[in-house]
Amino acid sequence: MQVAELDLDTRGVLALRPGPGGVPVAAGEVFVLVRLRGRPVATVTATVPEGADPAEALAAAAREKLSGIRPPEPELIGDLPRTTVVVATRERADQLARALDSLLAQDHPDFGIVVVDNAPRTDATRELVEGKFADRVRYVKEPVPGLAAAHNRGIAAADGAVIAFTDDDVIADPHWLTAIAAPFAEDPRTGCVTGLILPALLTTPAQILLESHGGFAKGFAPRTYDPARPPADEPLFPFTAGRFGSGANMAFRTRALKAVGGFDPATGTGTPARGGDDLYAFVRILTAGHRLRYTPDALVWHHHRETARDLRNQAYGYGAGLTAYLTATLARRPALLPALLARLPRGLAHARAMTAHRGDGQGVPGEHGTNSHPWPRALSRLERRGMLYGPIGYAKARRRVRGIPLPWEGR
Template sequence: WLSALTAPFAADPRTGCVTGLILPARLTTPAQVLLESHGGFAKGFAPRLYDPAAPPADQPLFPFTAGSFGSGANMAFRVSALRAVGGFDPATGTGTPARGGDDLYAFVRILTAGHRLRYTPDALVWHHHRETWQDLRNQAYGYGAGLTAYLTAVLCRHPALLPALLARLPRGLAHARAITAHRETSAAGVPGAHGTYEHPWPRTLSRLERRGMLYGPVGYARARWGIR
């Protein structure tokens, strides 16, 4: 795992961040199955390079679709690159009122500073998904909050990125509606292709995600105030 995660840094000096494949350690409860069917943490089984000098044609919201780059459960940074962009924002993360977004913030800052981000599925870890329905409810709300909290953090700390974000706002809102939409239970009712968002997602969880998105900027403000 560690060799696969660090090899891209040696191969390309422009690489500032590497993320890896995250698969479920178990799918034994309905909550675990639902999370994985909603996309889970995996970002596919093919390597991918994200280069700000050559934005991917299939991601019109790049680089603000940070959730597609990887997850904090399996990531590494070039120390000099992370320090140069100011490191993580301590007002984001699961232990703060913002409820998440620290990894997404770091991904976007690395890319907007001109560094490359590489996704390598050879660096594999197994993730223990939360087991209970209440855990999943908390996670859905946290996902929504972390998403808008990290965007708020980017704009507060780097206002020069505002024009780029505003230009992507209409498509971004449509994308947010799509990824949080309620989906009826399918015949199979099992996890499928990651990122397709075609599998079941209960209306209650959809609402919680969207409520979290509304709360995210407030949570980030609370976290910043607490730090000060």
């Protein structure tokens, strides 16, 4: 399936561009990000017939999808805070180079980039950063394995009032950093901002399956989560942290993130907990009284896992990360236990629904879900097995990092 971008205005097509893969759009099935005057507003899956003009065919499908969508409000951006982008990586120099190229092309007027090399086995990452990206990207090393430990090292190295985190397997839209930093200038109570994640490529069955069931996207409607006004449609708030965003596209007010202790180093990819580092941080920020803002204007393109084996590992890891982050939250904030217990019956029902088998033609509906690719029963079982393992994995990981101070302590 091809990936493309389509810009529209009130009169019609402004531009049709290939997605991050750079392949010109041709006949066949196409996944399209639709923009109105440059702003992301929807995705559409459409088929371009042989001999048809791709722009006209895709614009017709987009206009049908947009018939009930209100144009976004004008984007008002004031003075942006100094922002540090942190990219944690391990032995993926080729992917990292692509990500750094996109980050250096950002339209934010005042930012820096820190690459954290997590428990490296070779010098490939250091050589890349200190060679091709010398004087433009700072290199630091974190010997403790795990994504959360690497992110904490990035916090210690950052010099911005805002810290933005993304992964080494993304391509950032040129406006990403401006869009994810702007809410911090607009609202002093904002402690975290997350953004839109779309697929960079859809070339394998595993990638298409993941995206057809929602992928990492959280929709095209901006939303503010305020602990002082719990949302009526989120009965598990704030413990359904996966609804808020993902670690490949998140930013924090630096002083707020440090005040809650940063990321729990016993969570995240690279630890026995398998994940949950981003979810833990979201909940800690909210329970500390800060607002969390989701904005689709902050867009990154993510390279999804390519194989069925990758997808199985991902399903198990997501399940483990979910219960690992809940365990971490209670271990570090026992006072939250009554609130979690009060939500437990609904939480169990939510977990069953989230991991339920979705039969033929019953894919999870999403902003861009095609619902045409059934979710395998085996993946549902793996998610549930991961949930059972998560607390055990967190306990193992916590023993490994006990006594290790936070990198910025004493500064």
